[in-house]
Amino acid sequence: MTEEDADPIRRRPGGRAARVRQAVLTAALEVLAEEGVARFGIAAVAARAGVNETTVYRRWGTREKLVLDAMLAGSTEGIPVPDTGDVRTDLAAFARALADYLATPAGRAVARAAALSSDDPGLAEAWETFWQSRLELAGAIVDRAVGRGELPAGTDTGLALELLCSPLQTRALLGHRPIEPDLPERLADTVLDGLRGRA
């Protein structure tokens, strides 16, 4: 059974609706990157998308839901996950890519938006899946290292990535303090030593 057939109302995923949706989401990402989360408003998004304000309110309801949907839709291009055959190189490169992304207006906006809307249980769950999918991709770095014997068998992939990424995320969120160029590399080194234990 398909879920579309279970829908009591006949939806119209065709032409105009899809066009409007795409225009609004891309406009939302642009406004988010330019104005920031605080000044992010439905009116600006609607104007840029060439769509009436009412339409946006009816389809998404609140700012938070719109931001979330825009993130999910625009998350096709993510942070690249390197695979050079060396854990240290991979982790350092990934940390640097994340740091660079968080330094962009869009990156800052994503982090802020998630922090904002994590009060709502429903939205929090959606963000959870968002982060989860991201972390699973990067988890391949650690898993491959375990397979090659570079890291012990019982290594906690999630803990490793949290140790590597959250310092960067925290600086971007609470942050004021910039990310030094050598920070990603130092993080990767320290985390690796920590995972290997006192060998």
Place this chain on the structure above:
Amino acid sequence: MTEEDADPIRRRPGGRAARVRQAVLTAALEVLAEEGVARFGIAAVAARAGVNETTVYRRWGTREKLVLDAMLAGSTEGIPVPDTGDVRTDLAAFARALADYLATPAGRAVARAAALSSDDPGLAEAWETFWQSRLELAGAIVDRAVGRGELPAGTDTGLALELLCSPLQTRALLGHRPIEPDLPERLADTVLDGLRGRA
């Protein structure tokens, strides 16, 4: 020379002004803990403090400044910094205390508020000093360990605390995902091994 004398306007730190200030700040902390950052409003704070709305707006101006001031004023009681003579015990206890604090409504509110207002340069600087003072206190744990020879001489105190604390902060900020009971201890262990390097 005292800085009060340099002020061109005669301030009145006495009786009523101080009473109003204290009432508003405590009311702000209460509303912040109960309603969260998103629903935090000047009207609710003024009503609870038994003060007119206008007074709050004139003294603080915006929500962000009020929240920041309330945090700074209420930061006298902070997270205790243990000193048991063992780094691992100290770090684990501190991480647990931080985790417990971030689990409370007030703790969540503090983190969210900081993430929200970090767009404004002036407020970001004020928050920076806030975090800085907190981290310096906890830095004593690492410094003492270096003095005892438990950690190498070149240990980066700031990096150590960031590795220990930011995973917890990130979970509280973006988070949905609860902090497991054993997470603080595992963080302390892994970070310690990382700092000691491949010895």
Place this chain on the structure above:
DNA sequence: CACCTAACGCAAGTGGCCTTGCGTTAAGGT
């Protein structure tokens, strides 16, 4: 092609956040 209706545009209206002008209260000095 003709019909149905989901989805959009338009415009008026609501409520909450924030500002402003003016009169009143009380702190602090003489």
Place this chain on the structure above:
DNA sequence: ACCTTAACGCAAGGCCACTTGCGTTAGGTG
């Protein structure tokens, strides 16, 4: 005790996010 004025209360108003009712457009179907 008296005066000055910082700080507060009150009330009116502006601004902006958000809602709602209704008419119109255009996707989808027989």
